[in-house]
Amino acid sequence: xxxxxxxxxxxxxxxxxxxxxxxxxxxxxxxxxxxxxxxxxxxxxxxxxxxxxxxxxxxxxxxxxxxxxxxxxxxxxxxxxxxxxxxxxxxxxxxxxxxxxxxxxxxxxxxxxxxxxxxxxxxxxxxxxxxxxxxxxxxxxxxxxxxxxxxxxxxxxxxxxxxxxxxxxxxxxxxxxxxxxxxxxxxxxxxxxxxxxxxxxxxxxxxxxxxxxxxxxxxxxxxxxxxxxxxxxxx
Amino acid sequence: xxxxxxxxxxxxxxxxxxxxxxxxxxxxxxxxxxxxxxxxxxxxxxxxxxxxxxxxxxxxxxxxxxxxxxxxxxxxxxxxxxxxxxxxxxxxxxxxxxxxxxxxxxxxxxxxxxxxxxxxxxxxxxxxxxxxxxxxxxxxxxxxxxxxxxxxxxxxxxxxxxxxxxxxxxxxxxxxxxxxxxxxxxxxxxxxxxxxxxxxxxxxxxxxxxxxxxxxxxxxxxxxxxxxxxxxxxx
DNA sequence: ACCTGAACACCGTTCAAGT
DNA sequence: ACCTGAACACCGTTCAAGT
Numbered sequence: 001x002x003x004x005x006x007x008x009x010x011x012x013x014x015x016x017x018x019x020x021x022x023x024x025x026x027x028x029x030x031x032x033x034x035x036x037x038x039x040x041x042x043x044x045x046x047x048x049x050x051x052x053x054x055x056x057x058x059x060x061x062x063x064x065x066x067x068x069x070x071x072x073x074x075x076x077x078x079x080x081x082x083x084x085x086x087x088x089x090x091x092x093x094x095x096x097x098x099x100x101x102x103x104x105x106x107x108x109x110x111x112x113x114x115x116x117x118x119x120x121x122x123x124x125x126x127x128x129x130x131x132x133x134x135x136x137x138x139x140x141x142x143x144x145x146x147x148x149x150x151x152x153x154x155x156x157x158x159x160x161x162x163x164x165x166x167x168x169x170x171x172x173x174x175x176x177x178x179x180x181x182x183x184x185x186x187x188x189x190x191x192x193x194x195x196x197x198x199x200x201x202x203x204x205x206x207x208x209x210x211x212x213x214x215x216x217x218x219x220x221x222x223x224x225x226x227x228x229x230x231x232x233x234x235x
Numbered sequence: 236x237x238x239x240x241x242x243x244x245x246x247x248x249x250x251x252x253x254x255x256x257x258x259x260x261x262x263x264x265x266x267x268x269x270x271x272x273x274x275x276x277x278x279x280x281x282x283x284x285x286x287x288x289x290x291x292x293x294x295x296x297x298x299x300x301x302x303x304x305x306x307x308x309x310x311x312x313x314x315x316x317x318x319x320x321x322x323x324x325x326x327x328x329x330x331x332x333x334x335x336x337x338x339x340x341x342x343x344x345x346x347x348x349x350x351x352x353x354x355x356x357x358x359x360x361x362x363x364x365x366x367x368x369x370x371x372x373x374x375x376x377x378x379x380x381x382x383x384x385x386x387x388x389x390x391x392x393x394x395x396x397x398x399x400x401x402x403x404x405x406x407x408x409x410x411x412x413x414x415x416x417x418x419x420x421x422x423x424x425x426x427x428x429x430x431x432x433x434x435x436x437x438x439x440x441x442x443x444x445x446x447x448x449x450x451x452x453x454x455x456x457x458x459x460x461x462x463x464x465x466x467x468x469x470x
Numbered sequence: 471a472c473c474t475g476a477a478c479a480c481c482g483t484t485c486a487a488g489t
Numbered sequence: 490a491c492c493t494g495a496a497c498a499c500c501g502t503t504c505a506a507g508t
Contacts, residue, residue: 066491
């Protein structure tokens with residue numbers, strides 16, 4: 001295991017303005033698309049330059065002509081996934097729009113294996129991820145929140161969704177590891193219940209709730225907390 | 236780069252109950268302590284079995300006698316770091332106790348390189364990390380919150396702190412990469428300001444606030460939002 | 471009981487060389 | 490312009506063998 005990347009550079013996404021005239025500009029898009037397929041099948045740990053190259057019928061060294069390094073490829077894949085996000089219309093209240101945006105973002109993250117982990121490992125610098133941020137910021141600015149509150153709350157909200165899905169996916173993977181048959185995560189709950197009650201009385205008592213598999217409901221709960229806290233700052 | 240680990244098993248931390256009589260039980264603690272030193276010096280990406288072994292004057296294969304695998308070692312290091320957390324006393328209100336716990340947890344995370352990333356990559360199954368969770372849960376239960384709200388809010392709060400520090404550290408590393416001299420992150424702010432204003436008007440306008448380097452203030456803001464939202468559920 | 475040697479099956483990346 | 494061969498400098502982990 002290694003550390004997530006994402007700290008190396010701030011790329012520009014101006015690839016639509018190519019030298020023109022040539023007719024193999026598919027190549028870079030092909031690499032990204034293939035990487036997305038590898039991610040879906042093998043997860044982030046299985047997304048290696050060598051596997052992507054192999055699937056393209058090419059040697060791994062060839063990828064470095066199309067892409068600066070693996071970090072850039074990960075950024076491109078992350079942005080490609082975020083292209084699926086449908087930004088909410090402007091007809092509803094700021095609460096409804098933020099809530100809709102949160103559910104929509106989560107939906108897309110859950111649609112691709114390890115997508116949340118990829119977002120957490122990568123800087124939000126692609127056009128579609130910027131579009132997601134822009135949507136949240138614009139919603140709050142229009143609602144009359146101050147620039148400072150808007151900026152901070154928007155980061156808070158995006159990070160909430162991303163990290164919720166990271167934990168949600170990790171929990172699901174763990175539960176199926178320990179309970180290959182049932183999907184209820186009983187083994188994990190029993191582990192909490194078996195904790196020494198003199199040292200960890202609350203943990204043992206709340207084992208059932210801490211391992212609650214209803215992640216939709218848990219997601220809604222957190223989002224509601226954030227929105228309620230945010231209302232405090234409404235102008 | 237690889238994917239964070241943490242999904243492999245649910246260890247028991249009962250190492251104080253050893254077979255007795257022998258007198259080299261320092262070994263495992265030595266390995267963990269050395270790994271913590273390597274983490275502090277080289278970060279999570281530099282924390283490899285081979286480096287830990289080398290620093291101990293031993294071959295990497297030897298580590299596998301003391302530790303099942305790297306994931307277990309990471310769990311032990313994570314818990315060793317969390318041993319530094321001083322849990323707040325019970326004399327104050329639930330708000331004050333949760334807030335104090337959050338600041339204290341963040342303080343410890345910031346005291347060790349990549350500590351937040353390590354917590355995010357690892358399951359909270361060690362005794363000191365359980366103690367941290369127990370403290371938050373007990374605080375809320377005593378304040379009269381329902382078991383369900385307590386469990387969900389406590390997870391929300393812990394994850395908030397962890398992920399805030401992950402982002403905070405990432406941002407700091409990025410800022411010093413682009414502005415080696417100044418610590419103000421000017422280059423990143425300018426990158427946001429240079430975004431096409433017709434597509435990303437809010438992002439460009441809020442560039443200054445989005446790159447605000449006052450992370451103490453941003454941390455306080457998020458914690459206040461969570462506490463305010465939580466008050467809604469007070470019994 | 472503890473450690474080593476040596477290997478296995480991987481990584482990301484570079485670079486001269488081919489076409 | 491694009492790809493290959495071959496290497497470099499790494500990884501985590503296993504396992505027979507030493508002491």
